[in-house]
Amino acid sequence: MTADFNAVFSILKPVLSKHANRLAVKTDTPDEYSLVTRTSSPFPQHKGQPMWFGAVRKGKAYVSIHLMPLYMNDAIARSVSPELRERMQGKTCFNFKAPPGAALLEELSRLTEAGLTSWNEKQWL
Numbered sequence: 001m002t003a004d005f006n007a008v009f010s011i012l013k014p015v016l017s018k019h020a021n022r023l024a025v026k027t028d029t030p031d032e033y034s035l036v037t038r039t040s041s042p043f044p045q046h047k048g049q050p051m052w053f054g055a056v057r058k059g060k061a062y063v064s065i066h067l068m069p070l071y072m073n074d075a076i077a078r079s080v081s082p083e084l085r086e087r088m089q090g091k092t093c094f095n096f097k098a099p100p101g102a103a104l105l106e107e108l109s110r111l112t113e114a115g116l117t118s119w120n121e122k123q124w125l
Contacts, residue, residue: 005058006030008062009030009063011099011105012096012100015108015112016034019116022120023038024036032055036052036053037051037119061097062097063095065096065108069116070091071092073115076115083103083107
């Protein structure tokens with residue numbers, strides 16, 4: 001893992017961490033940061049576990065940011081720009097080998113906010 005991945009991780013983590021007060025932090029390590037729904041009723045669960053909102057993870061080849069609301073909301077998923085879509089792996093994951101530029105970082109923040117709004121409307125937050 002290169003120092004560049006540490007920089008990418010440190011830039012992507014705040015996209016999610018600034019919302020920790022509305023969700024629950026499941027993992028907070030130097031290699032992974034993840035948020036889930038709160039565990040007490042009436043918050044939604046999946047198979048008895050909190051629902052996973054998103055994560056930033058360092059891997060061997062890239063740093064990924066996962067945004068689960070994209071999987072559950074077609075309107076948000078369709079709003080992903082062609083530039084960000086080039087980094088998309090599957091339906092909810094974006095991979096970065098280098099720090100994202102300001103425009104992509106802003107878009108990731110916008111998508112995260114839209115996901116939070118969507119989940120709040122469903123009363124999942």
